[in-house]
Amino acid sequence: xxxxxxxxxxxGTMASKKTIEGNMLIxxxxxxTAVINQSLVGAVxxxxxxxxxxxxxxxxxxxxxxxxxxxxxxxxxxxTTLEAVANTPSSALGSVRRKPTPADCVAIFRVLEKYNxxxxxxxxxNDSAETTHILNEEAKKAKYPLHCFHICKTIDNDLRQxxxxxxFGSAGKFVAQAFMGDDLDNIALGGVKINVVMGRQxxxxxxxxxxxxxDETGGPHLVYLPERPFAMSRFIKxxxxxxxxxxxxxxxxxxxxxxxxxxxxxxxxxxAKEVDAHGxxxxxxxxxxxxxxxxxxxxxxxxxxxxxxxxxxxxxxxxGCVSETDAKEAFGVGAAAVKEAIGGARDGSxxxxxxxxxxxxxxxKRVPIRSVAKETQHMPAKFINAAGNNVTQxxxxxxxxxxxxxxxxxxxxxIPVRKA
Amino acid sequence: xxxxxxxxxxxGTMASKKTIEGNMLIxxxxxxTAVINQSLVGAVxxxxxxxxxxxxxxxxxxxxxxxxxxxxxxxxxxxTTLEAVANTPSSALGSVRRKPTPADCVAIFRVLEKYNxxxxxxxxxNDSAETTHILNEEAKKAKYPLHCFHICKTIDNDLRQxxxxxxFGSAGKFVAQAFMGDDLDNIALGGVKINVVMGRQxxxxxxxxxxxxxDETGGPHLVYLPERPFAMSRFIKxxxxxxxxxxxxxxxxxxxxxxxxxxxxxxxxxxAKEVDAHGxxxxxxxxxxxxxxxxxxxxxxxxxxxxxxxxxxxxxxxxGCVSETDAKEAFGVGAAAVKEAIGGARDGSxxxxxxxxxxxxxxxKRVPIRSVAKETQHMPAKFINAAGNNVTQxxxxxxxxxxxxxxxxxxxxxIPVRKA
Numbered sequence: 001x002x003x004x005x006x007x008x009x010x011x012g013t014m015a016s017k018k019t020i021e022g023n024m025l026i027x028x029x030x031x032x033t034a035v036i037n038q039s040l041v042g043a044v045x046x047x048x049x050x051x052x053x054x055x056x057x058x059x060x061x062x063x064x065x066x067x068x069x070x071x072x073x074x075x076x077x078x079x080t081t082l083e084a085v086a087n088t089p090s091s092a093l094g095s096v097r098r099k100p101t102p103a104d105c106v107a108i109f110r111v112l113e114k115y116n117x118x119x120x121x122x123x124x125x126n127d128s129a130e131t132t133h134i135l136n137e138e139a140k141k142a143k144y145p146l147h148c149f150h151i152c153k154t155i156d157n158d159l160r161q162x163x164x165x166x167x168f169g170s171a172g173k174f175v176a177q178a179f180m181g182d183d184l185d186n187i188a189l190g191g192v193k194i195n196v197v198m199g200r201q202x203x204x205x206x207x208x209x210x211x212x213x214x215d216e217t218g219g220p221h222l223v224y225l226p227e228r229p230f231a232m233s234r235f236i237k238x239x240x241x242x243x244x245x246x247x248x249x250x251x252x253x254x255x256x257x258x259x260x261x262x263x264x265x266x267x268x269x270x271x272a273k274e275v276d277a278h279g280x281x282x283x284x285x286x287x288x289x290x291x292x293x294x295x296x297x298x299x300x301x302x303x304x305x306x307x308x309x310x311x312x313x314x315x316x317x318x319x320g321c322v323s324e325t326d327a328k329e330a331f332g333v334g335a336a337a338v339k340e341a342i343g344g345a346r347d348g349s350x351x352x353x354x355x356x357x358x359x360x361x362x363x364x365k366r367v368p369i370r371s372v373a374k375e376t377q378h379m380p381a382k383f384i385n386a387a388g389n390n391v392t393q394x395x396x397x398x399x400x401x402x403x404x405x406x407x408x409x410x411x412x413x414x415i416p417v418r419k420a
Numbered sequence: 421x422x423x424x425x426x427x428x429x430x431x432g433t434m435a436s437k438k439t440i441e442g443n444m445l446i447x448x449x450x451x452x453t454a455v456i457n458q459s460l461v462g463a464v465x466x467x468x469x470x471x472x473x474x475x476x477x478x479x480x481x482x483x484x485x486x487x488x489x490x491x492x493x494x495x496x497x498x499x500t501t502l503e504a505v506a507n508t509p510s511s512a513l514g515s516v517r518r519k520p521t522p523a524d525c526v527a528i529f530r531v532l533e534k535y536n537x538x539x540x541x542x543x544x545x546n547d548s549a550e551t552t553h554i555l556n557e558e559a560k561k562a563k564y565p566l567h568c569f570h571i572c573k574t575i576d577n578d579l580r581q582x583x584x585x586x587x588f589g590s591a592g593k594f595v596a597q598a599f600m601g602d603d604l605d606n607i608a609l610g611g612v613k614i615n616v617v618m619g620r621q622x623x624x625x626x627x628x629x630x631x632x633x634x635d636e637t638g639g640p641h642l643v644y645l646p647e648r649p650f651a652m653s654r655f656i657k658x659x660x661x662x663x664x665x666x667x668x669x670x671x672x673x674x675x676x677x678x679x680x681x682x683x684x685x686x687x688x689x690x691x692a693k694e695v696d697a698h699g700x701x702x703x704x705x706x707x708x709x710x711x712x713x714x715x716x717x718x719x720x721x722x723x724x725x726x727x728x729x730x731x732x733x734x735x736x737x738x739x740g741c742v743s744e745t746d747a748k749e750a751f752g753v754g755a756a757a758v759k760e761a762i763g764g765a766r767d768g769s770x771x772x773x774x775x776x777x778x779x780x781x782x783x784x785k786r787v788p789i790r791s792v793a794k795e796t797q798h799m800p801a802k803f804i805n806a807a808g809n810n811v812t813q814x815x816x817x818x819x820x821x822x823x824x825x826x827x828x829x830x831x832x833x834x835i836p837v838r839k840a
Contacts, residue, residue, distance in 0.1 A: 032608045034601070037830075057837055061608075071837040084830025090604030092832050097609075114840045181454070181737035184510030188452045188481075189517075193733070287707010287730050309732030310707050313613070317601035320827040321740070407740040410457075410504025412512050417477055417491040420534040 022118025033167030042334025169326025179212035191305025219250025442538025453587030462754025589746025599632035611725025639670025
């Protein structure tokens with residue numbers, strides 16, 4: 001049941017609403033997630049049901065695999081294997097971070113034509129949507145008939161058009177579970193604990209830490225997001241205030257926090273910068289930001305115990321920590337993309353829309369690829385408190401059903417013994 | 421069924437094998453684990469069964485709570501609460517890192533006497549065993565009749581007398597699951613990935629990463645332990661060789677690795693050193709070691725993508741990642757300590773011994789506290805390969821039943837499409 005609310009104008013050589021027979025090619029791109037294979041398997045199993053799609057090819061390592069003609073036959077994979085792969089984190093087809101040049105596009109079409117590929121699905125985030133958009137536009141220019149679809153994923157939850165994205169729920173669950181345990185650790189030993197969470201431009205994942213809170217004394221006590229400028233002096237003031245109140249302080253901070261001028265805080269201590277093909281500075285895979293913040297607290301306060309952890313790549317690929325909602329929806333967007341293509345739609349990206357009403361429910365909608373490509377979406381103001389150092393209840397209400405069930409925490413009542 | 425093989429000489433004013441009536445006090449010390457509350461609850465539930473033990477007190481934050489008379493009444497906690505607490509990570513009574521001075525010991529006895537405490541249980545690692553040993557010796561000198569027990573725990577798995585320690589299984593499971601996902605992440609995106617694992621002096625937890633391996637190409641490909649001197653030139657050579665062979669490289673490295681002179685590698689880049697009451701340098705809560713190693717690979721090789729994560733405190737307190745064997749055994753050592761005391765034993769530490777035979781089984785043995793205190797145990801030579809950069813099959817066989825079931829990984833058969 002995938003209601004289609006958007007109908008792109010028919011362009012290129014394909015008759016609108018007419019499906020052509022041919023082969024399908026699917027690939028994965030960008031950072032892996034815990035459920036990106038659900039989308040792959042959702043698409044493959046749906047394609048297997050339809051006779052319009054002859055062969056089902058997987059390109060290894062995204063568009064790189066097309067350029068290298070490094071293709072595998074997904075129709076030869078058993079249902080058992082596919083189902084096991086769906087439940088396995090990281091990109092089963094391999095991934096890539098490569099933005100195609102016009103020359104790449106020409107080369108890609110040659111390969112697609114050679115293998116009679118008429119259905120193309122690219123699973124990824126906003127950069128991958130951009131790649132899909134470029135390919136789609138080039139296909140139109142070249143009058144190459146292609147059903148071209150982007151299937152969304154990103155733990156950052158920053159794709160426009162989407163209420164939330166596949167991958168966020170499971171990464172958020174990991175972050176929340178990590179903070180649950182870490183807050184108890186901080187209660188036991190005291191001091192200040194900083195945890196650096198992924199999120200280049202959007203703070204959703206960093207904010208997900210708030211779901212760990214068990215009561216009004218529970219951490220994270222402070223949440224710093226890329227959506228609000230970060231000032232070191234204000235940060236120190238916040239930490240001192242929380243530490244004075246609770247005798248401890250747990251902080252969730254996004255790797256992507258920037259100062260008022262937009263300069264990433266992490267670059268202030270970094271010796272070397274690394275930039276990927278899409279112009280993104282390397283923020284993950286280094287403990288620098290946590291160390292910068294911990295050093296500053298040690299310098300500016302008398303708090304003895306200050307520790308920083310950087311969750312790094314664990315939060316996107318940890319085996320055995322998946323949100324059921326997330327897994328189901330990730331499978332759904334993959335299947336929906338194929339249904340749309342079989343139904344005759346030329347192109348699009350499958351977005352997750354939340355249905356109005358008290359009970360959590362979503363629907364998948366086809367939207368223009370360019371409307372999710374390149375630019376990212378940020379946390380809305382209603383999710384961030386006025387001081388810019390925490391999230392609101394509205395965020396908790398938004399994220400809870402996506403992240404799903406968390407472990408139960410038992411606490412002693414701690415009834416004091418009367419002094420002898 | 422706790423067979424007692426060690427009988428300490430009766431000393432002090434207590435008649436051997438005669439139990440005295442009085443109150444019990446229990447506390448937790450050192451770094452928390454995912455199952456340290458199992459031991460607490462195991463001891464409390466066992467004590468509740470016996471009429472020799474009148475009141476059951478918990479001291480908050482270890483010996484600090486005794487000195488401050490910060491005691492809670494554990495008999496007033498319901499069974500439901502206790503069972504929920506048992507399944508919750510981190511130390512429910514709070515923890516501390518404090519070594520008692522002779523003056524502290526005098527003050528502690530005054531409190532114990534005031535509250536008629538005749539049963540004392542201290543849950544912790546080798547430093548906590550040392551504290552328990554000091555207290556026990558001082559109690560004997562002071563002729564204060566006390567059943568004094570150490571209950572083992574440590575994720576480092578480095579307590580002497582023990583085949584393994586409560587806490588290691590769950591932390592090892594976390595490390596293995598993290599490496600399972602991270603290895604798949606590395607397959608997808610390539611390059612070199614370094615993961616820094618806890619383990620000050622013993623490499624068991626770092627070695628547990630090897631349980632993540634799915635086949636002969638699976639990571640971690642290199643494992644560096646504190647038991648073998650770390651040479652940067654050799655490290656670079658190892659990484660180059662693995663990267664040449666597999667086009668990628670996943671590395672598990674202990675936070676505690678030292679050079680041939682015994683100098684921790686992490687201090688080579690650290691700007692400030694922090695030392696705790698037991699003289700231990702701060703190794704965790706900083707991403708420095710990972711960054712030092714990653715920088716060195718970038719400097720000395722042409723590998724473009726090099727990332728480092730430091731697992732930090734997540735591995736000891738992550739909510740929702742517990743080894744069932746570990747949980748059961750942690751509960752068991754707590755209960756066993758109380759049984760021993762009720763049975764008349766004056767003092768001891770409860771050690772886990774593995775029974776001979778193919779099927780995994782353990783028994784709990786009372787051993788002298790001093791035999792587990794202070795010094796730690798290292799990985800035996802049979803668990804480390806000759807080159808000192810990996811573990812052996814003997815280690816895998818040893819650790820697998822302790823860590824228990826891991827998530828299943830599905831892999832595509834990747835049948836190539838014939839070139840068109």
